Amino acid sequence: MATQIDPRGPRFGATITNVLSAIIFYLALDKDTEATGAVLFGIAAVLFLIGTVFGTSKHPFGWLFRTFVKPRLSAPKELEDSRPPQFAQAVGLFVSVIGLVLFVSGVPYGLAFAAGALFIASALQAYIGFCLGCQMYLGLKRLGVFKG
Amino acid sequence: MSPELKLGLLIGLVALAAIVGVVWKLRTGTAKRVDDGEYVDLAEISAVKNGKPVNALSTKVTFLQFSTDFCTFCGPTAKMLEALERTDPSVTHLEVNVTDRLDLVKKYNILQTPTTLVLDQKGKIMSRIGGAPKAHTLITEIGNFDI
Numbered sequence: 085m086a087t088q089i090d091p092r093g094p095r096f097g098a099t100i101t102n103v104l105s106a107i108i109f110y111l112a113l114d115k116d117t118e119a120t121g122a123v124l125f126g127i128a129a130v131l132f133l134i135g136t137v138f139g140t141s142k143h144p145f146g147w148l149f150r151t152f153v154k155p156r157l158s159a160p161k162e163l164e165d166s167r168p169p170q171f172a173q174a175v176g177l178f179v180s181v182i183g184l185v186l187f188v189s190g191v192p193y194g195l196a197f198a199a200g201a202l203f204i205a206s207a208l209q210a211y212i213g214f215c216l217g218c219q220m221y222l223g224l225k226r227l228g229v230f231k232g
Numbered sequence: 233m234s235p236e237l238k239l240g241l242l243i244g245l246v247a248l249a250a251i252v253g254v255v256w257k258l259r260t261g262t263a264k265r266v267d268d269g270e271y272v273d274l275a276e277i278s279a280v281k282n283g284k285p286v287n288a289l290s291t292k293v294t295f296l297q298f299s300t301d302f303c304t305f306c307g308p309t310a311k312m313l314e315a316l317e318r319t320d321p322s323v324t325h326l327e328v329n330v331t332d333r334l335d336l337v338k339k340y341n342i343l344q345t346p347t348t349l350v351l352d353q354k355g356k357i358m359s360r361i362g363g364a365p366k367a368h369t370l371i372t373e374i375g376n377f378d379i
Contacts, residue, residue, distance in 0.1 A: 091304075106242065106245075106246075109241075109242060109245060110238055110242055113233050113237075113238045113241060114233050114238065162308070164304060164307065165301070165303075165304075165307065167301050167302055168301075168302045168303055168304045169304075171302040200245050200248075203245055203249060204245070204248065204249040204252055207246075207249040207250075207253070208249070208252065208253055208256070211253065212253050212256075212257060213304070214253070214256055214260075214304075215304045218302050218303055218304050219344050219345075221300055221302040221303070221345070222300060222330070222337055222342055222343060222344060222345060223343055223344070225334065225337070226334070226337060226338065226343075
């Protein structure tokens with residue numbers, strides 16, 4: 085369902101994802117800490133799954149934003165469609181699943197690579213409002229990654 | 233891996249994200265000239281305006297915007313082009329939702345939305361603008377028709 089949401093909500097969520105992906109990236113660079121990174125990535129994947137299925141407003145970061153951040157901000161200048169950020173959550177889920185599969189298959193630095201990709205995408209969303217996942221929608225569709 | 237190297241890679245990652253961001257900021261919304269003489273077929277794109285099918289272009293410049301449902305900047309872009317259309321009678325804004333029109337996406341080689349095609353009065357593609365158009369890009373594009 086398309087609803088109108090405060091665009092600062094997804095950006096707030098992306099900031100947390102950005103910090104989390106930086107931590108995972110760092111942990112994934114070392115054999116001793118890589119498993120811890122994979123567990124955190126698993127948590128990220130579950131969060132993306134919630135965002136993909138229920139939308140960013142029902143996401144825990146969305147709840148944090150509404151409860152603790154939004155009351156301290158002025159009213160939003162404009163609202164945005166809820167579907168692009170929800171789609172971006174699906175792309176995030178896709179990237180985290182790829183990372184976990186690479187980790188389980190023992191591909192060296194596979195987890196770090198996926199965490200790095202997530203870091204760049206979440207940084208663009210958080211700090212300049214550029215939704216890479218949304219931008220990729222047509223490209224992915226043209227490649228036949230998904231239908232619909 | 234040594235902590236110094238790990239930290240170095242982390243800094244490299246931050247730098248890479250910053251570079252991607254800066255390049256994107258500079259490039260998005262700028263116009264690229266098109267010289268292949270391709271025309272847009274209004275009937276094929278089934279453009280609709282205010283609930284009515286469109287069968288005529290502007291006598292000067294038409295901005296044909298391709299959008300999808302999963303597009304952050306499509307709404308603001310449409311608002312911007314509509315405002316331009318209201319203030320300048322020689323400008324027409326058309327928007328086509330290509331979420332389910334993969335044929336058009338392939339034909340016009342659309343890699344991102346919004347993509348805006350700048351058309352002359354016969355529907356010839358003069359330029360393409362990827363991303364939310366910058367204000368000065370639009371002014372330049374309209375100005376090109378005055379020469």
